Amino acid sequence: MVKRIGILTSGGDAPGMNAAIRAVTRVALKSGVEVYGIYDGYRGLVEGYIEPLTRNDVGDIIDRGGTILGSARLPEFKDPAVQEKGIMQLRKREIDALVVIGGDGSYRGALALTNQGINCIGLPGTIDNDITCTDSTIGFDTALSTVVEAVDKLRDTSSSHHRCSVVEVMGNHCGDLALWSGIACGAEIVITAQTGFEETEVLERLKEFDVVKKKRHAIVVISEKITDVDAFAKKVSLNTGFSGRATVLGHVQRGGSPTPIDRVLASRMGEKAVDLLLAGIGGQCVGIKDNQIIAVPIEEALDMPRASRKRLQDLFDRLV
Numbered sequence: 240m241v242k243r244i245g246i247l248t249s250g251g252d253a254p255g256m257n258a259a260i261r262a263v264t265r266v267a268l269k270s271g272v273e274v275y276g277i278y279d280g281y282r283g284l285v286e287g288y289i290e291p292l293t294r295n296d297v298g299d300i301i302d303r304g305g306t307i308l309g310s311a312r313l314p315e316f317k318d319p320a321v322q323e324k325g326i327m328q329l330r331k332r333e334i335d336a337l338v339v340i341g342g343d344g345s346y347r348g349a350l351a352l353t354n355q356g357i358n359c360i361g362l363p364g365t366i367d368n369d370i371t372c373t374d375s376t377i378g379f380d381t382a383l384s385t386v387v388e389a390v391d392k393l394r395d396t397s398s399s400h401h402r403c404s405v406v407e408v409m410g411n412h413c414g415d416l417a418l419w420s421g422i423a424c425g426a427e428i429v430i431t432a433q434t435g436f437e438e439t440e441v442l443e444r445l446k447e448f449d450v451v452k453k454k455r456h457a458i459v460v461i462s463e464k465i466t467d468v469d470a471f472a473k474k475v476s477l478n479t480g481f482s483g484r485a486t487v488l489g490h491v492q493r494g495g496s497p498t499p500i501d502r503v504l505a506s507r508m509g510e511k512a513v514d515l516l517l518a519g520i521g522g523q524c525v526g527i528k529d530n531q532i533i534a535v536p537i538e539e540a541l542d543m544p545r546a547s548r549k550r551l552q553d554l555f556d557r558l559v
């Protein structure tokens with residue numbers, strides 16, 4: 240029977256991580272399990288930056304963005320010798336299981352620990368929505384709201400000045416933030432790793448929005464890591480009737496108070512993580528499918544091909 244669990248947040252932070260920390264802590268404490276907060280992700284695990292969490296420690300945080308535990312990226316954690324140091328820190332404190340809130344990279348660390356005898360459960364805390372086994376990750380809905388609010392504002396000023404706003408959004412290699420916000424904002428063009436990027440074709444389409452459709456503005460939402468948006472905006476100015484402006488939304492997308500949807504999702508997922516650990520289960524990650532909270536082996540989750548977004552992309556095309 241598990242007596243003491245640890246919890247850490249790892250990788251890029253995401254709004255709703257605090258709600259998950261709160262849920263895990265409170266559900267565990269109510270089940271008679273002690274909870275230890277591990278600070279700064281796997282770095283804190285390896286260095287022993289670990290403190291007990293009480294019910295009050297996780298009070299007043301459900302509405303707060305970021306993570307009270309701090310997060311970090313520690314590439315060295317791929318090394319089994321470094322993992323061993325983390326395991327020693329847990330054994331010293333008789334912590335026998337762990338909840339890891341993070342993205343796919345963090346899940347790989349959780350899997351490695353599970354394979355060495357520390358049961359870990361992964362919760363999908365990332366704005367990228369790039370964990371295939373779940374319809375939504377914790378933080379995606381909030382980041383999407385942030386993007387939508389920003390793009391709506393850019394549309395106002397773009398319209399006034401007959402401009403094309405090229406808006407770069409995060410997502411790592413996942414185009415969900417771009418596609419969802421493109422639909423929600425009525426963007427003219429969405430570019431993701433899945434759509435591909437043919438510069439001359441995009442410029443031709445922009446000319447058509449200007450000359451044929453007589454649009455006062457054009458919004459191009461583009462996923463990060465595809466092209467240099469400043470250089471592309473200059474080409475828009477040179478080759479179309481719009482004057483181009485690039486906006487990189489950047490880390491503003493990672494902050495802010497989580498939406499109610501993210502708070503509830505995080506609470507439901509946190510509860511599931513504790514229930515799995517209480518049942519002696521590790522090496523799984525929690526997801527939501529068709530509004531049901533599920534658990535999938537981490538290995539399977541990491542191997543799943545990304546779900547096709549063709550239907551949503553087709554919808555976007557029909558709405559333009």
Ligand SMILES: Nc1ncnc2c1ncn2[C@@H]1O[C@H](COP(=O)(O)OP(=O)(O)OP(=O)(O)O)[C@@H](O)[C@H]1O
Pocket residue numbers: 249250251252281311312313314315316317318341342343344345346347348349351364365366367411
């Ligand atoms: N193969 C691996 N084995 C062990 N640990 C890993 C592995 N890959 C990543 N990690 C650990 O997980 C941390 C977070 O991974 P990563 O930077 O990929 O972010 P993430 O969890 O995918 O979140 P996000 O992509 O949302 O920022 C890494 O810094 C490293 O400490």
Ligand SMILES: O=P(O)(O)OC[C@H]1O[C@](O)(CO)[C@@H](O)[C@@H]1O
Pocket residue numbers: 251342365366367409410411463493
């Ligand atoms: O905060 P950092 O380390 O610059 O990482 C940025 C990356 O993290 C994320 O915000 C979350 O994975 C990605 O969208 C982005 O590519």
Ligand SMILES: [Mg+2]
Pocket residue numbers: 250342343344365411
């Ligand atoms: Mg990732």
